[in-house]
Amino acid sequence: xxxxxxxxxxxxxxxxxxxxxxxxxxxxxxxxxxxxxxxxxxxxxxxxxxxxxxxxxxxxxxxxxxxxxxxxxxxxxxxxxxxxxxxxxxxxxxxxxxxxxxxxxxxxxxxxxxxxxxxxxxxxxxxxxxxxxxxxxxxxxxxxxxxxxxxxxxxxxxxxxxxxxxxxxxxxxxxxxxxxxxxxxxxxxxxxxxxxxxxxxxxxxxxxxxxxxxxxxxxxxxxxxxxxxxxxxxxxxxxxxxxxxxxxxxxxxxxxxxxxxxxxxxxxxxxxxxxxxxxxxxxxxxxxxxxxxxxxxxxxxxxxxx
Numbered sequence: 001x002x003x004x005x006x007x008x009x010x011x012x013x014x015x016x017x018x019x020x021x022x023x024x025x026x027x028x029x030x031x032x033x034x035x036x037x038x039x040x041x042x043x044x045x046x047x048x049x050x051x052x053x054x055x056x057x058x059x060x061x062x063x064x065x066x067x068x069x070x071x072x073x074x075x076x077x078x079x080x081x082x083x084x085x086x087x088x089x090x091x092x093x094x095x096x097x098x099x100x101x102x103x104x105x106x107x108x109x110x111x112x113x114x115x116x117x118x119x120x121x122x123x124x125x126x127x128x129x130x131x132x133x134x135x136x137x138x139x140x141x142x143x144x145x146x147x148x149x150x151x152x153x154x155x156x157x158x159x160x161x162x163x164x165x166x167x168x169x170x171x172x173x174x175x176x177x178x179x180x181x182x183x184x185x186x187x188x189x190x191x192x193x194x195x196x197x198x199x200x201x202x203x204x205x206x207x208x209x210x211x212x213x214x215x216x217x218x219x220x221x222x223x224x225x226x227x228x229x230x231x232x233x234x235x236x237x238x239x240x241x242x243x244x245x246x247x248x249x250x251x252x253x254x255x256x257x258x259x260x261x262x263x264x265x266x267x268x269x270x271x272x273x274x275x276x277x278x279x280x281x282x283x284x285x286x287x288x289x290x291x292x293x294x295x296x297x298x299x300x301x302x303x304x305x306x
Contacts, residue, residue, distance in 0.1 A: 010233050010277050014060045014266055017235035019248055020053055021045055021070035022087055023077040024240045028104055029141040030127075032174060032202045035071060040253050042072070045240040047082050049261060051090060053238060056265050058094035065098045066091060070237050071251045075107035078115075085115040092120035100167075102127065105151045106143050113155040121167040125198060126152055129174045131182035131189065138178055156194045170305075172198045187306050200303040203249055204296055228280035230301035232292075236269055244268045246276065246292050254291045 023044050029036040057064055068074060068087050077084040084101075091099045100123040101116075108126075116124065128148065130136035136145035156169055171190040175183060183199065190197050231247035238244050242260040245253045257276075258268035279287050286293060 009228070010281060013270060015064065015234065015236040015269055016061075017065045017067070018053070018057060018265070019067040019070040019235060019237040020050065021072065021238060021240040022050070022068045022074055022084060023080075024070070024072040025076050026071075026073045026104075027076060027106060028073070028143050030104075030129075031139050031141060031178075032129075032176060034251055038071070038252055040239065041241070043240045044077060044080060045238075045242075049242050050082075050087060053260055053265060054091050054094055054096070058096060060266055062095045063097050065100060066096055067100055067102065069102050070239065070248070072240075073104055073107070074101050075103055075105075075112060078107065078112055085112075085119045088116070088119035088121050098122050100124065102172075104140060104143060105148050108148075108151040108155065110154050110158065113151075113158050116155070116167055117159065117162065117164055123166070123168040123170065124155075125170045125172050127172045127174070128152075128186070129172070129176075130179050131186040135179050135182055139174075139176070152195065153193060160194070169195045170198045171195045172200065174200055174202045176202050191306055197306040198303050199306070201300045203300045226283070226285060226298060228277075228283075229292075229295075229298035231297075232273075232276055232280050236265060236273065238265075244273070246289065249295070249297050250291065255289045 024038075024040075024042045026035045054066070057066060068084065068091070074084045077087075088099055088101075099121060101121065102125045105126045105128075126148075127140070128136070129139045130145065133145040136143065152169065152171060155167075159165070159167075159169070171186075173179070173183060173186050187197050187199070229247065231249060235248050236244060237246075237248050237250065238260050239253055243253050243256045244258045244260055244265070246255040246257070257272035260268070276288065276292070279285070
């Protein structure tokens with residue numbers, strides 16, 4: 001097991017992590033997720049905006065981690081052109097070294113798995129959050145547990161048949177009261193299958209989801225002395241309409257630092273977002289925008305990997 005560091009440090013002139021909202025629709029209504037209540041309009045990121053962002057990242061930092069998802073299910077875009085596979089392939093053609101996705105994998109057919117490999121996807125994080133169909137139904141509302149497990153195992157099998165290492169497959173388990181009893185079985189099963197396992201605490205999406213689902217251990221961590229938020233320090237999130245927002249949990253774009261249509265990512269990172277980072281670093285939390293000031297999720301950007 002290894003743990004990811006979460007204490008925020010300013011990464012300098014360009015973000016280390018960029019989230020691009022390739023699609024903001026989702027096919028599930030998960031219990032710990034705010035998506036079903038999201039008020040901002042849903043849509044697809046236009047190709048010209050996407051390529052503008054990717055082209056700049058390729059110039060500024062080819063090794064930045066680029067998530068081709070912010071708050072949606074990217075495989076919904078497998079049926080609309082340009083597809084999510086086209087987006088992955090474009091990012092890789094520009095020399096980006098760490099192009100990744102989050103997915104619930106309900107739509108990950110064998111064809112999609114092969115297209116991920118062909119496009120050059122570096123890693124995929126698959127949200128399962130359960131080791132039984134009953135628990136999955138409570139958490140991943142609207143999903144099919146057995147089919148999704150088969151989809152993930154198919155991707156692992158296809159990789160083995162082709163003798164390729166990418167995409168690295170991470171099965172993710174957001175630890176909550178409802179599923180914490182299945183954590184050990186989840187780790188054992190998926191490590192045996194050949195996946196890497198990510199265990200992480202739930203987030204409240206800047207207070208949009210009740211903290212009542214959190215485990216007792218996480219509630220205890222909420223009382224720790226606040227430190228600079230990892231997401232604010234490291235990452236930039238761009239909605240499908242080009243709005244650059246506070247961080248990776250500002251899903252309803254409550255604070256907009258700039259518009260990626262008419263400004264560079266670097267400029268936005270070094271103006272309004274820099275002001276927010278400086279407030280975090282100097283512990284001026286009371287001066288942050290309301291949703292950021294009152295957010296508990298600064299302590300949730302931690303994870304264990306197996």
